[in-house]
Amino acid sequence: MAVTLKAVALAAGVSTAAVSKALHGGGKNVRISEDCANRIRKVAEDLNYRPNAVARNLRGQRTHNVGLIFENFGSFADGPLYYTLLLDGIGQTLFKQHYRLTILPELQSENILGTFGDGQLEGVIWCKLARDEATLQLIHDCPIPIVALNAPAPVAATEAVFVSCDNENGIQLAVRHLLEMGHKKIAFLYEKEDANTPDTVSRREAFVAAAGDAGSVIEWGWKLTEFEKWWAGNPEETAIIGWSERTAGQLLRQCKAAGVSVPDKLSVVGFDSTPFCETTQPRLTAVRQPIQEMAIRATETLLSMIGGNRPQSSSFLFPCSLDVRDSTAPPQSGGVII
Amino acid sequence: MAVTLKAVALAAGVSTAAVSKALHGGGKNVRISEDCANRIRKVAEDLNYRPNAVARNLRGQRTHNVGLIFENFGSFADGPLYYTLLLDGIGQTLFKQHYRLTILPELQSENILGTFGDGQLEGVIWCKLARDEATLQLIHDCPIPIVALNAPAPVAATEAVFVSCDNENGIQLAVRHLLEMGHKKIAFLYEKEDANTPDTVSRREAFVAAAGDAGSVIEWGWKLTEFEKWWAGNPEETAIIGWSERTAGQLLRQCKAAGVSVPDKLSVVGFDSTPFCETTQPRLTAVRQPIQEMAIRATETLLSMIGGNRPQSSSFLFPCSLDVRDSTAPPQSGGVII
DNA sequence: CTGAAAGCGCTAACAG
DNA sequence: CTGTTAGCGCTTTCAG
Helix, strand or coil, rough: CCCCCEEEEEEEHCHHHHHHHHHHCCCCCCCCCCHHHHHHHHHHHHCCCCCCHHHHHHHHHCCCEEEEECCCCHHHCCCCHHHHHHHHHHHHHHHHHCCCEECCCCCCCHHHHHHEEEEEEEEEEEECCCCCCCHHHHHHHHHHHHHHCHHHCCCCCCCEEEHHHHHHHHHHHHHHHHHHHHCCEEEEEEEECCCCCCHHHHHHHHHHHHHHHEEEEEEECEEEEEHHHHCCCCCCCCEEEECHHHHHHHHHHHHHHHCCCCCCCCCCEEEEECHHHHHCCCCCCCEEEHHHHHHCCCCCHHHHHHHHCCCCCCCCCCCCCECCCCCCCCCCCCCCCC | CCCCCHHHHHCCCHHHHHHHHHHHHHCCCCCCHHHHHHHHHHHHHHCCCCCCCCCCCCHHHCCCCCHHHHHCCCCCCHHHCHHHHHHHHHHHHHHHCCCCCCCCCCCCCCCHHHHHHCCCCCCEEEECCCHHHHHHHHHHHHCCCCCCCCCCCCCCCCCCCCEEEHHHHHHHHHHHHHHCCCCEEEEEEEHHHHCCCCCHHHHHHHHHHHHHHEEEEEEEEECCCCHHHHHHHHCCCCEEEEEHHHHHHHHHHHHHHHHHCCCCCCCEEECCCCCHHHHCCCCCCEECCHHHHHHHHHHHHHHHHHHHCCCCCEEEEECCCECCCCCCCCCCCCCCCC
């Protein structure tokens, strides 16, 4: 049905090679007169010829197509704008270089290698890549370059490149901010459901290290309904750092419901400072993770690897910063009062 | 480099046809003994054979790949979760049917038809499709089925299917809600920058029709900085309907900044009720548009069209509902006071 | 029951 | 300067 190169050649009374040359100007060994080329172009135009990319991909062993895989797409634990910023960063980088982006179903079953090795993808960006042995093995067997985004690099060296934020430094910033304000006891909060995500784990560890004796760790359920009872118990803590933006946002709502005013009675810090933090009441002080820049870097790195270059490094760590907004303040009844 | 079907055939001492049959069991005319098939499968396994999908696509003229195009990706006018919900709905439907999703660069230049006709895509979901003549023509010339999501159907019939929410009914709900509460003057607010998006237009028109004499229309800049001056002018309006969730959220912030308490002094309604509305202060009353269901329906329709079926209808309108939260209340100094 | 062979649509060596 | 031709990796019809 579709008009092919051959059809154009036939109509123009030339060979397919001539048409290919005239339209895309490939092979150096083929020469063609301007007249002839123009005639061919005219015929192609008239016939409404559209090159078939699949055939071209097969022939050229290139697809200009990059895959994107989310370990847990649709779970909003990462903040409302997470996926939007991510996609935007990846997309803008890719499209500029005339690559396409294919969203892959979250790794179902065992045929991931089949998917990665089927010739349709030139590389993969893998978000929140799990850290287990199986995955590491998989990375090893993967025929195309992989960049892991938002996943801390494993201890063992792998062929993949890891792009992530510096959770440790982010948590340190939050802890220091609170300590400097005079808080003596700070809690780190995460949800049971997210207990094992790499980010939760590494942030928790960073917190324990940074806060030392001043720190405690709280694990509640997704809804944080435990808050009210906890608060009723007159906890020593005067500040809570939520492992994610979502957690902190949810906590603010619980505080409001329980009549606990923030930041007067309790200071709250979130992780991942997106425009969402501007919309909460009070506006949420949060660690900023440069998602979009990370996405751009991940994509650039992947494209460079596809181009055959060895990556400059096997791990890129993006420093976090702290956006101080209205949800943190010195403790009301701090020990500083003499 | 990659091990091909031929390589497997060679290693197993059989023909490529036998291998193809043994591994994927296609052609009915080819028969093969269990023994032979098993031997072939073993060899393929040992050799780590991965079928090349590009070749298969070319041969079979099918790619199981659907394209997605956003008219304005990355503009957050649609609310923080818009893209996430959308992608989630599309993805879950597609992946279940073993289709892939390709994100297309937002229609650059003129070669859209080239993109749609290059054989890589079996169909396209087009978000916020513009309404102009050129686009209609393009739809007409498009060799693959198109479903327009979140774009009101044009007057003229086209080959494309349109899935959108019922803006008219949504606006009516909002207006009625406010009128019933006793508001006498209601404004519809949109940003200059969004003045011509189909949704803005159709909601504005719906508003003018629904509110009649009680209605007025406001066009401000993206930041809504005009609010304070407007308010200082002692407007008659006691309620504002924002064309989008974002607009309404931004308005709430302006109100706060100006010391105008919502809903006491001013009621605010948004369009597009996502979890975002739960996070504002006060929680935002908003028209709910079932984004995810719409995305699912759009995808299902597209897949059915790809399967060769004629769509049941050329336009699906999803009814809106109203999520009443805390940003609306009866006017403080309503005319009802005797 | 099995293998040879003809393409899907395109490109780039090669020979003329 | 142009055209013929051999594949890219796969499926499937056809002859053995």
